[in-house]
Amino acid sequence: xxxxxxxxxxxxxISPGAVTFANADTACPSGYxxxxxxxxxxxxxxxxxxxxxxGNNFADVALNYNDITISGCWVVGGDTCPYYDVVSICLIxx
Numbered sequence: 001x002x003x004x005x006x007x008x009x010x011x012x013x014i015s016p017g018a019v020t021f022a023n024a025d026t027a028c029p030s031g032y033x034x035x036x037x038x039x040x041x042x043x044x045x046x047x048x049x050x051x052x053x054x055g056n057n058f059a060d061v062a063l064n065y066n067d068i069t070i071s072g073c074w075v076v077g078g079d080t081c082p083y084y085d086v087v088s089i090c091l092i093x094x
Contacts (some may be wrong), residue, residue, distance in 0.1 A: 010042055012054035013028075014050055024062070
């Protein structure tokens, strides 16, 4: 899947081809980072970039969300799930 890559200036670059999630950071041109939209303005700019990158057709774009640590708890990048409490889980199991 193509990636959505963001600059600090809120400009998006869509990777020209498919890249795996594990290799996403290597697909970033200088000044860009594998990212996620954090405002309506960024989301709109991402959608526009995705459409323009695919010949005026909207295409799915991978963003830096994952649930690798805990299934179903989606976080940005390598963050840990803020809703997971080891103590309460252990108490329930006991």
